[in-house]
Amino acid sequence: MSDTPTRDDQDRTGMPDHGGSTGSDQLLPDGDTVEQPSADTPARRYTDEQKYLVFNKEFMPHIDSMYNFAFRLTTDEDDANDLVQDTYLKAFRFISSFEQGTNAKAWLFRILKNSFINDYRKKSKEPAKVDYQDVETTYNSEDAESEHTVDLRAESVSDLIGDEVATALNSLPVDFRTVIILCDIEGFTYEEMAKILDIPIGTVRSRLHRARNLLKEKLRDYASSMGYNEESEE
Amino acid sequence: MQTSSSLSSSSSDSKPQMKEHCDHQVDCLKMIQLILDGEATDQQLARLKANLVSCQPCIQMYHLEQEVKELLTKRMEKKCCPEQLVATIKSKILTFS
Numbered sequence: 001m002s003d004t005p006t007r008d009d010q011d012r013t014g015m016p017d018h019g020g021s022t023g024s025d026q027l028l029p030d031g032d033t034v035e036q037p038s039a040d041t042p043a044r045r046y047t048d049e050q051k052y053l054v055f056n057k058e059f060m061p062h063i064d065s066m067y068n069f070a071f072r073l074t075t076d077e078d079d080a081n082d083l084v085q086d087t088y089l090k091a092f093r094f095i096s097s098f099e100q101g102t103n104a105k106a107w108l109f110r111i112l113k114n115s116f117i118n119d120y121r122k123k124s125k126e127p128a129k130v131d132y133q134d135v136e137t138t139y140n141s142e143d144a145e146s147e148h149t150v151d152l153r154a155e156s157v158s159d160l161i162g163d164e165v166a167t168a169l170n171s172l173p174v175d176f177r178t179v180i181i182l183c184d185i186e187g188f189t190y191e192e193m194a195k196i197l198d199i200p201i202g203t204v205r206s207r208l209h210r211a212r213n214l215l216k217e218k219l220r221d222y223a224s225s226m227g228y229n230e231e232s233e234e
Numbered sequence: 235m236q237t238s239s240s241l242s243s244s245s246s247d248s249k250p251q252m253k254e255h256c257d258h259q260v261d262c263l264k265m266i267q268l269i270l271d272g273e274a275t276d277q278q279l280a281r282l283k284a285n286l287v288s289c290q291p292c293i294q295m296y297h298l299e300q301e302v303k304e305l306l307t308k309r310m311e312k313k314c315c316p317e318q319l320v321a322t323i324k325s326k327i328l329t330f331s
Contacts (some may be wrong), residue, residue, distance in 0.1 A: 050251065052327070055327060058257055060320075063315045063319075063320060063323075064313075064314045064315050066315070067313055067315035067319070068313045070314050071313045074311075076257060077313075080313070081329070084317060084319060084323075085322060085323055085326075088323045088327075089326060089327065089330075091331070092327045092330060147260050148260060149259045149260060149263050149295065152298055153294065153298065154294070154297040154298045154300070154301040157298075157301055157302065157305065158301055160305060160309070161309065162305075162309040162310045162311050164313075165305045165309055165310050166310050166311070167249070169306070169310075177236070180303070180306065183271060184303050184306040184307060185273075185306055185307060185310070185312075186330075190271070190273050205264075205268075208267065209263075209264055209267060209273075212267065212299075212302065215302065216298070216302060219302065219305075222324065232309075
């Protein structure tokens with residue numbers, strides 16, 4: 001079997017499972033701690049040479065996607081720089097818990113997302129920080145409210161430019177923004193997203209649904225403020 | 235041809251009836267999103283195809299979801315990693331191990 005990394009790892013059904021393991025089929029660095037490898041997932045013992053090979057062949061090809069993800073999360077180029085650098089150094093440090101040929105992109109995205117939550121968000125100066133628990137509670141308690149459709153026509157938003165879409169996306173709470181980035185921009189499957197975010201697939205689905213409703217509301221506000229609304233042109 | 239004949243709107247012509255109102259809009263929207271995300275079952279796909287010829291609200295929702303997804307994938311700038319950062323990372327890991 002070739003050990004050549006493929007670019008379309010994410011098109012497969014997710015991370016492969018290793019033999020009989022069911023739950024966490026791949027050990028991933030979780031913030032600054034890393035789980036001890038269990039019996040059925042032994043830590044790979046790479047030589048130094050192999051480490052650099054894996055790093056260059058499997059991790060570096062994803063650096064543009066990683067940077068884009070970091071930028072969309074932090075909305076700041078300097079912070080994105082720091083976050084990507086931290087993530088890649090962590091990935092190298094914990095390289096023995098990565099199995100060659102498995103889904104490197106999802107593995108890296110998970111480290112980046114954990115670093116963002118653990119390190120970046122703590123020191124974030126962002127005033128309008130939204131605690132995820134708050135958001136989740138609010139939205140769960142108002143199911144009727146969140147389970148709706150947004151009254152908007154495709155034609156109303158079809159003239160929006162990229163910056164306007166980015167502004168609308170950035171205005172969403174970060175957990176909602178994250179699922180949209182992972183799904184629509186990076187093309188991860190629900191299963192991969194569940195692993196990256198440590199949440200069940202059902203939650204991925206419902207969070208995406210809510211995130212998209214929020215986004216459409218923002219887009220609708222934006223479109224009507226820009227006069228893109230079909231009603232405004234008589 | 236006659237799909238949901240009970241919900242008659244404008245009968246008397248032979249074209250398939252187009253529903254102007256959908257009672258399951260939230261469920262239909264969820265199904266549309268699964269389909270556009272490539273996560274739907276064949277059964278859900280078949281149901282959508284049927285809805286797309288007979289249900290006006292579903293047609294509109296489908297176009298909107300598709301448009302929003304395209305705005306995100308095609309119109310937003312993809313930031314590339316600066317060369318300098320690539321170089322920094324590569325030099326930093328050499329000092330490890």
